[in-house]
Amino acid sequence: MSEDGTAATSLQPGVRDALAARLAPVDDELARRYPGEPATRQPVHTVYVPADAYSARTVRAWGDQALELLDEHAPDARSLAAVLGMPDELAAPVHDRVRAKLEREPVEDLRIDFEDGYGHRPDAEEDAAAARAARLVREACAEGVAPPYTGIRMKCMEAAVRDRGIRTLDIFLTGLLEAGELPDGLVLTLPKVSHPEQVAAMAQLCGEFEKARGLPDGRIGFEIQIETTQSVLGADGRATVALMIDAAGGRATSLHYGTFDYSAACGVSAEHQALDHPVADHAKAVMQTAAAGTGVRLSDGSTNIVPTGPTSRVHEAWRHHHALVRRSLARAYYQGWDMHPGHLPTRYAAVYAFYREGMERAAARLAAYTGNAGADAAVMDEPATARALAGYLLRGLDCGALSPGEVARYSGLTRADLDGLSGRSAETGPNSAP
Numbered sequence: 001m002s003e004d005g006t007a008a009t010s011l012q013p014g015v016r017d018a019l020a021a022r023l024a025p026v027d028d029e030l031a032r033r034y035p036g037e038p039a040t041r042q043p044v045h046t047v048y049v050p051a052d053a054y055s056a057r058t059v060r061a062w063g064d065q066a067l068e069l070l071d072e073h074a075p076d077a078r079s080l081a082a083v084l085g086m087p088d089e090l091a092a093p094v095h096d097r098v099r100a101k102l103e104r105e106p107v108e109d110l111r112i113d114f115e116d117g118y119g120h121r122p123d124a125e126e127d128a129a130a131a132r133a134a135r136l137v138r139e140a141c142a143e144g145v146a147p148p149y150t151g152i153r154m155k156c157m158e159a160a161v162r163d164r165g166i167r168t169l170d171i172f173l174t175g176l177l178e179a180g181e182l183p184d185g186l187v188l189t190l191p192k193v194s195h196p197e198q199v200a201a202m203a204q205l206c207g208e209f210e211k212a213r214g215l216p217d218g219r220i221g222f223e224i225q226i227e228t229t230q231s232v233l234g235a236d237g238r239a240t241v242a243l244m245i246d247a248a249g250g251r252a253t254s255l256h257y258g259t260f261d262y263s264a265a266c267g268v269s270a271e272h273q274a275l276d277h278p279v280a281d282h283a284k285a286v287m288q289t290a291a292a293g294t295g296v297r298l299s300d301g302s303t304n305i306v307p308t309g310p311t312s313r314v315h316e317a318w319r320h321h322h323a324l325v326r327r328s329l330a331r332a333y334y335q336g337w338d339m340h341p342g343h344l345p346t347r348y349a350a351v352y353a354f355y356r357e358g359m360e361r362a363a364a365r366l367a368a369y370t371g372n373a374g375a376d377a378a379v380m381d382e383p384a385t386a387r388a389l390a391g392y393l394l395r396g397l398d399c400g401a402l403s404p405g406e407v408a409r410y411s412g413l414t415r416a417d418l419d420g421l422s423g424r425s426a427e428t429g430p431n432s433a434p
Contacts, residue, residue: 033246034293037391039424041398042297043109043149044351045338046256050117051129051152056136059147063106065341069307070099073314080349083315084322090353098348101400106344108399109149109335112137114168115156115191123164130168134175141183151187153225157198166205173209173220182215188222189256194230196240196247203249221251223299227258229265232283242290252296255287256337259301275301275324275336284333300328302337307346318346325350334395355396362389363410366421372412390421 049058074080077095081087086094112133114126121129133152140146152172155165169188176182190202206220224244226232234240245252262283263273274280280301287298303324307317321343328336329350338347366372369386381389390413396402397415404415413421 032250035295036293036423038295038297039419041148042334042395044334044399045107045336045347046109046111046299047107047338048111048113048117048153051112051114051126051133052118054112054133054136056140059107059110059140059145062341062344063102066102066106066344067099069314069342070102070345073307073311073318074345080345083318084346084349084353085319086349086353087357090356093356094349094352097352097400098345101348102344105147105400107147109187110147110151111187111189112150112152114165115153117153120161123167126164126168127171130171131175134172134178137183138176138179142179146183146185149185149187150183151189153189153191156190156192157201158192158194169205170209174213177213182219186220187253188220189225190222191225191258192227192261193224193244194228194240196243199224199244199247199252200249203247203251206251218250221253222248223254223256224248224252225256225258226283226287227261227265229262232262232286239286239290241287245290245294245296252294254297254299254335255291256299257284257287257301257333259337260304262301275303276327284331288332297335298333299335299337300333302339303343304339306340307342308340314342317342322346322350326354329354351399352401355392355399355401358392359396359402359406360410362392363407363413365389366393366413366418367411370411370413370417370421387422390418391424394418394422394424 047062055061070080074083077091080095080098081091114130118126118129130152137146137150140150152168154169155161157165173182176186190199193199202222206222207217209215210217210219224231224241226241231240231244234243241255245255257280259275259280260273263277263279264270266279268277268279284298284300291298303321305317305320307314307321325336325347328334336347338344365381366386366389369381369389393402393407393411394415397404397407397418407418408414
């Protein structure tokens with residue numbers, strides 16, 4: 001130290017400037033590639049409905065069928081808790097929230113399917129179905145009865161169906177614009193991607209549509225469905241999914257795992273194709289690593305075991321689905337597919353229990369971290385863990401598992417506080433609160 005208290009250094013002042021200049025491009029690239037968690041609500045599930053089966057009653061019909069199954073096979077909190085092995089203290093809060101959800105908003109994310117669930121039809125028939133889907137979505141949005149997120153799954157970019165997929169997308173988006181603008185919760189899904197250039201082509205297609213209709217650049221984003229082995233590991237030995245995110249040019253919103261196509265591509269026999277198979281875990285781990293920090297979210301796939309038939313069989317299917325959803329949540333896959341109305345009760349039961357059972361502990365740790373605890377902390381958390389804790393509570397708020405009052409009572413934090421701790425923007429996205 002010098003006599004005036006200044007710390008002694010050896011490097012010339014210009015060294016820092018030189019390093020800053022050298023790393024400026026890296027700083028810019030990291031900021032572009034890894035913007036962090038989006039400020040929008042992520043749906044807890046996606047429901048796929050074949051385009052020819054979709055109607056104005058679809059969402060309400062799914063909710064009604066789910067409620068009927070619940071009333072028949074688990075009519076009260078105690079019976080549902082017994083089926084799912086839920087602790088007594090969670091039984092009533094979870095059951096009540098599940099029923100309220102099925103009555104108010106049974107589907108969070110709806111995909112009108114023009115791919116596997118629809119198949120190959122005459123062009124005139126698919127044209128009409130795409131125009132009809134646009135009209136029904138437009139009307140649902142105008143009436144305020146649309147799910148928070150709605151869109152289509154088009155056919156893929158493979159040569160045999162490429163033109164058909166492009167035309168369907170064009171008809172659907174053009175039809176939506178008859179209302180004047182695209183809905184906030186619009187979601188598009190590109191399936192069976194096997195090469196980054198297919199993603200780049202989809203990004204170009206979105207850009208061309210924006211130019212044709214005078215939309216802001218980047219207005220249209222899309223999901224990438226991971227259901228081919230080439231989308232996870234390329235022939236060059238690289239993780240193709242990371243290249244796909246880059247190829248999307250900022251338009252990729254999420255990665256969706258396709259359970260059965262991917263399992264079949266790996267040679268897994270039909271009897272063993274499942275969300276918890278080792279090939280599924282590997283694929284999703286690669287997806288998770290590639291997407292981390294990019295703002296691109298993950299969705300797990302589905303189970304094909306549906307809760308139908310006698311009560312014993314319904315209960316068995318419910319336990320199976322509930323366990324898979326809980327497994328996914330523990331692995332940070334906060335979204336999944338539901339293929340049948342009977343999956344809705346166990347989807348929401350698993351999600352609500354996941355957030356409610358950990359709410360007090362997460363809130364207490366954040367209270368200690370922020371100095372609101374008034375006592376010594378039992379766990380000394382770092383900033384990264386505080387971000388995860390805040391994100392956990394925010395997801396619970398978004399889906400309706402938790403209330404702002406509960407979170408504030410245990411943590412002393414507001415929603416804006418949690419947004420700041422999690423790294424989210426204080427602004428909320430479309431339909432950010434249920």
